[in-house]
Amino acid sequence: MSRKLLIVAHTPSPNTRRLLDSLLHGAAHSDISGVEVMHKPALQAEPDDIRSCDAILLFTTENLGYMSGALKDFFDRCYYPVLEEKQGLPCLVVIRAGHDGTGTRRALDTILTGLRWKQVREPLVLRGEWREEFAGLAEEAGLYLAAGLEAGIF
Structure with a gap:
């Protein structure tokens, strides 16, 4: 049974689109056959998308010490319809932070606690100037979640 x-x-920039590609590549790794991966931009994701999934990966930029407005809009539209x-x-959670990501992480922790969603590991916060290693870390995060989902760990 596929999960x-x-x-x-x-993903407002070329580098964040590159990170999304890495997340998708890791999640769809050839060794994983029991997981169907679906991507939705934050402004297009709906409560039914959440209802139909078995796990969720949230990727946002740090904007003025907070999550992106697009991800905040996602939660504004989806929080109560899926809460129960x-x-x-x-x-x-994956955060691309030009600074330190602290405010973004704190805000997401609060929302996810309210939803009672289970963070399966510490958020991946990619801090500071762009570094090539970010793509590999993002790929690893996608693979981690998909492999755990396939194995029934999550």
Whole structure:
């Protein structure tokens, strides 16, 4: 039985689109056959997308010490419609932070605690100036969530 992994992302720049590609590549690794990966831009993701998934990966930029407006809009539209039915949803957070990502992480922790979604590992915060290693770390994060989902760990 195939399980569904939803990636909700805000990718306003070439580097963030590159990170999304890396997340998708890791999640769709050739060694993983029991996971269907679906990507939705944050402004297009709907409550039904969440209802139909078995795990979710959230990717946002740090904007003025907070998550992107697009991801905030996603939560504004989806929080209450899925609150009761998706408690315990495995979740992984990736933040592309030009500074330190602290405010973004704190805001997401608060929202995810309210939703009662289960963060399966510490958020991946890619801080500072762009570094090539960010793409590999993002790929690893996508693979981690998809492999855990396929193995039934999450």
